[in-house]
Structure formats: C-alpha cells, structure tokens
Amino acid sequence: MNEALKKSRYHHGDLRAGLIEATRLLVEEKGPDGFSVSDACRLAGVSTAAPYKHFKDKNEMLVAMVLEGMERHRVRMMTALEGIPEGTPARVTALGREYVDFALRENGIFRLKFGGFTDRLEDPRLQAAGEQTFGIVLQEVAACLGETTVTADVRRRGFMLWSFVHGLSFLLVDQKLSAMGGDVEREALLSDIADRVLKD
Amino acid sequence: MNEALKKSRYHHGDLRAGLIEATRLLVEEKGPDGFSVSDACRLAGVSTAAPYKHFKDKNEMLVAMVLEGMERHRVRMMTALEGIPEGTPARVTALGREYVDFALRENGIFRLKFGGFTDRLEDPRLQAAGEQTFGIVLQEVAACLGETTVTADVRRRGFMLWSFVHGLSFLLVDQKLSAMGGDVEREALLSDIADRVLKD
DNA sequence: CTCGCCAAGTTAGTATCTCTAACATATGTT
DNA sequence: AACATATGTTAGAGATACTAACTTGGCGAG
Numbered sequence: 001m002n003e004a005l006k007k008s009r010y011h012h013g014d015l016r017a018g019l020i021e022a023t024r025l026l027v028e029e030k031g032p033d034g035f036s037v038s039d040a041c042r043l044a045g046v047s048t049a050a051p052y053k054h055f056k057d058k059n060e061m062l063v064a065m066v067l068e069g070m071e072r073h074r075v076r077m078m079t080a081l082e083g084i085p086e087g088t089p090a091r092v093t094a095l096g097r098e099y100v101d102f103a104l105r106e107n108g109i110f111r112l113k114f115g116g117f118t119d120r121l122e123d124p125r126l127q128a129a130g131e132q133t134f135g136i137v138l139q140e141v142a143a144c145l146g147e148t149t150v151t152a153d154v155r156r157r158g159f160m161l162w163s164f165v166h167g168l169s170f171l172l173v174d175q176k177l178s179a180m181g182g183d184v185e186r187e188a189l190l191s192d193i194a195d196r197v198l199k200d
Numbered sequence: 201m202n203e204a205l206k207k208s209r210y211h212h213g214d215l216r217a218g219l220i221e222a223t224r225l226l227v228e229e230k231g232p233d234g235f236s237v238s239d240a241c242r243l244a245g246v247s248t249a250a251p252y253k254h255f256k257d258k259n260e261m262l263v264a265m266v267l268e269g270m271e272r273h274r275v276r277m278m279t280a281l282e283g284i285p286e287g288t289p290a291r292v293t294a295l296g297r298e299y300v301d302f303a304l305r306e307n308g309i310f311r312l313k314f315g316g317f318t319d320r321l322e323d324p325r326l327q328a329a330g331e332q333t334f335g336i337v338l339q340e341v342a343a344c345l346g347e348t349t350v351t352a353d354v355r356r357r358g359f360m361l362w363s364f365v366h367g368l369s370f371l372l373v374d375q376k377l378s379a380m381g382g383d384v385e386r387e388a389l390l391s392d393i394a395d396r397v398l399k400d
Numbered sequence: 401c402t403c404g405c406c407a408a409g410t411t412a413g414t415a416t417c418t419c420t421a422a423c424a425t426a427t428g429t430t
Numbered sequence: 431a432a433c434a435t436a437t438g439t440t441a442g443a444g445a446t447a448c449t450a451a452c453t454t455g456g457c458g459a460g
Contacts, residue, residue: 015408015409031316031317032233032316033232033233033316033317036445036446036447037446037447037448038445038446038447046409046410047409047410047411048446048447048448049409049410049411049412049448049449049450050408050409050410052447052448052449053407053408053409054408057447057448058447058448107316111315111316114315114370114374115311115314115315115316115317116231116232116233116307116310116311116315116316116373117231117233117315156389159371159389160364160389160392160393162367162371163364163365163367163368163371163389164360164363164364164367165363165367166366166367166370166371167362167363167364167365167366167367167368167369167370168363168367169367170314170366170367170370171359171362171363171366173316174314189356189359189360189363192360193360196396196397197396215437215438236416236417236418237417237418237419238416238417238418246438246439247438247439247440248417248418248419249419249420249421249438249439249440249441250437250438250439251419252418252419252420253436253437253438254437257418257419258417258418258419
C-alpha cells in the first residue's frame with residue numbers, strides 16, 4: 001500500500017501527518033494560544049470535521065505534534081555530543097546549547113510543553129519524553145564527576161543545570177538578553193554555569 | 201463618592217476591581233488558557249458585555265490582573281529582605297525563595313506573564329514591572345560583590361541567578377522536583393546556587 | 401471480477417466564546 | 431428638576447470545538 005501517491009483528493013493519503021505538520025507551522029506562527037483546529041484544516045485543505053477521525057480533540061493534536069518535536073530534540077542532543085571527548089564539561093555545555101537553540105528555534109513547541117499548557121496536555125508519553133531528555137544530561141554529568149551511576153549528587157547537579165538552562169531559554173524567548181549581548185555572551189554563560197555547577 | 205456602598209444592583213459599584221478579582225480566581229483555577237471572559241462575568245454577576253466598558257478586550261483584562269500580581273510580588277520581595285544583613289548572599293537567597301514561592305502560589309499569573317502568552321500580552325507596563333523586579337535582584341548582587349553600581353559583571357551574575365530561579369520555578373510548577381525531596385531540598389538548592397554564582 | 405465492509409472523508413448543526421451595536425438606567429452637576 | 435455621562439443591559443454577528451449522520455472509495459473474500 002503506497003501511502004504517498006494516492007491520486008484521489010477525497011482521501012488525503014496521510015491526513016494525520018498532514019495535520020500534525022499544519023499544527024506545527026501554525027503553532028510556530030501564531031503561538032500556542034493563537035492556534036485553532038479550523039486553521040489547521042484550512043491549511044491541510046480538509047473540512048473542519050476531518051481531524052476528529054484521527055485525533056480525539058484539539059489537545060491530542062497538540063500532544064502528537066509536541067511528541068514529534070521532542071523526538072527531533074532528542075536526536076539533535078545526541079548528535080550535538082558527537083566528537084566531544086567523553087567526561088568533559090564541554091559535553092554538558094553542548095547539551096545546554098542545543099536545549100536553548102531548540103527553545104528558540106521551535107519556540108511554539110517549547111512553550112506548549114513547558115509554558116503551563118501542561119495541565120491540559122497531561123500525557124504520560126510527554127512526561128516520558130521529558131525524563132528521557134533529562135536522562136541524557138544526567139549521564140553526561142555523571143561522567144564529568146567521575147561517577148559510573150546516577151548518584152544523588154549527580155541528580156542534584158543535573159537538576160541545577162536543567163533549571164538554569166530552562167530558565168535561560170524562557171528569558172531568551174522573552175528577549176530579556178537583548179540588552180546583554182548576543183550569541184557570544186550566551187555561549188560564555190553556558191560554559192561558565194557548567195563549570196560553576198560541576199566544580200568542587 | 202462612596203464606591204463601596206452602592207445599593208443599586210444595576211450599577212455594580214466597582215466592577216473593574218470585581219472583574220480583576222474574578223479573573224484572578226479563574227486563571228488560578230482553570231489556568232491561563234482555560235480562562236474565559238464569560239466565566240468572569242458569571243462570577244462577577246454581570247452580563248457578558250459589561251467588561252468592555254472597563255477593558256478594551258480579554259487581553260487587557262489579563263494584563264490588568266497580572267500587573268496587580270506583579271505589584272504584590274514586588275512588595276513581598278522587599279519585605280523578604282527585612283532583617284537580613286545587607287551585602288550577604290542570604291539576601292539573594294531570600295529573593296530567590298520569594299520568586300519561587302510566587303510562581304507556585306500565584307501560578308496562573310506566573311504562567312501568564314512568562315509562559316509564552318507574552319506575545320499577546322505585550323504591554324510596556326508589564327515589561328517595566330519585570331525590569332523593576334530584576335533591578336531589586338541586581339542591587340543585592342552588587343552589594344554582595346562589594347560594588348556600588350550595577351557593573352557588567354553584576355548584571356551578568358544577576359542574569360545567571362535569574363535564569364536559574366526562573367527555570368526552577370517552571371520545573372517545580374511542572375512537578376519535576378517531586379522525586380527530589382521537598383522544601384528542604386529547594387532551600388538548599390537556592391543557597392547553593394547563590395554561593396556558586398557569587399563566589400570568585 | 402465484483403460485492404460489500406469499513407476507514408476516512410463530507411455537510412449540517414449545536415453550544416460556546418469574544419466582541420459590537422443599540423438601548424436603558426442611575427448618578428451627580430448645574 | 432433635567433440632562434449628560436458613565437455604566438449597565440439585550441441582541442446579534444462571526445468564529446470556534448466538536449458531534450451526528452451521510453458519502454466515498456479502497457481492499458479483501460468469494
């Protein structure tokens with residue numbers, strides 16, 4: 001069954017994927033709260049009732065889209081580590097840089113996941129994806145501290161770093177660093193914090 | 201003119217304040233995205249058209265409510281400093297504690313201001329209120345570092361601290377510290393970070 | 401090959417929401 | 431006492447999320 005080359009325009013081919021992509025574009029363009037299912041339908045070229053054959057409701061559409069984004073994010077974090085010597089703070093910094101980049105590049109997704117829509121979006125798969133991301137950080141922190149397992153201290157420092165990078169992402173999104181220099185300052189900030197949290 | 205003791209029920213007395221309070225309650229109860237003007241009207245006991253005599257639109261209602269909250273926040277930060285010796289990191293920690301407490305206690309307001317509704321809420325008064333808050337932190341950081349003015353270094357370290365506390369607030373709201381101990385751990389984390397960022 | 405099933409579309413309709421327009425009332429000033 | 435104005439009201443337009451009932455067409459069984 002060749003999904004991609006359907007000729008009929010009555011059946012879309014892969015509407016589910018089409019709607020997720022439309023959702024992504026619209027959330028990035030108008031923000032999480034400006035998004036509407038109707039808009040997504042118009043963009044995908046289907047009637048406003050069509051999505052409900054694929055998603056329970058608006059939230060499930062958003063969750064599906066965010067899950068896709070989280071997976072992209074995870075892959076990017078892994079590739080960001082390539083070529084950097086293991087057990088060095090540079091690896092932690094690289095993860096932080098990728099985290100912030102994601103928050104800025106896929107700002108709508110970031111805000112959807114972390115900006116307090118969480119109540120509505122509550123979904124075990126989202127929670128799991130988040131913990132997986134944190135797990136990557138914890139592993140690098142452990143390596144930096146010379147630990148082979150995730151001890152309480154590793155978890156504690158990892159959480160500190162996550163808090164910092166997470167907050168930095170939000171402040172950058174809100175343009176708070178506009179008067180504080182650009183990318184250079186951001187990069188210095190990331191490695192400076194990593195050093196401070198990992199030392200001792 | 202005695203605003204508070206109007207007998208007529210046709211004229212509310214102080215509907216503007218009543219709506220702001222209703223907005224506050226509902227945003228805390230249902231979250232920023234679950235809030236509706238209609239609900240606020242029902243809670244305040246007026247028709248759905250009434251708010252538009254006092255506010256341009258829904259966003260202006262939210263902005264007014266958030267501004268009230270920011271002022272409460274500012275006052276609390278100032279009182280949190282009382283009795284703590286000047287120039288000590290304990291003052292910075294106290295501000296951080298109050299920041300996190302506010303994010304948890306007035307969670308709806310916090311998310312409205314910082315969670316990405318900002319596009320819509322863009323308002324110079326909100327921006328100003330935020331910078332005023334940051335100013336309080338910068339002053340304490342300067343005192344800790346023995347500076348009399350806000351130097352670039354002071355601003356840099358203040359920004360680091362803000363990032364951390366800001367991120368910590370979001371993660372706590374999202375329950376990420378549930379598996380990491382409670383208030384004790386939170387307190388230790390705050391002072392630990394303050395030390396690490398202020399030392400050197 | 402064709403027949404019927406069922407997945408995946410459609411149109412139509414309901415309930416709700418924001419905001420506007422036109423009208424009503426009460427307050428306090430002259 | 432009368433009016434001007436601020437502050438309410440009702441009615442309604444246009445958009446939205448979602449449901450119900452109908453339609454289409456691809457695919458497998460005979």
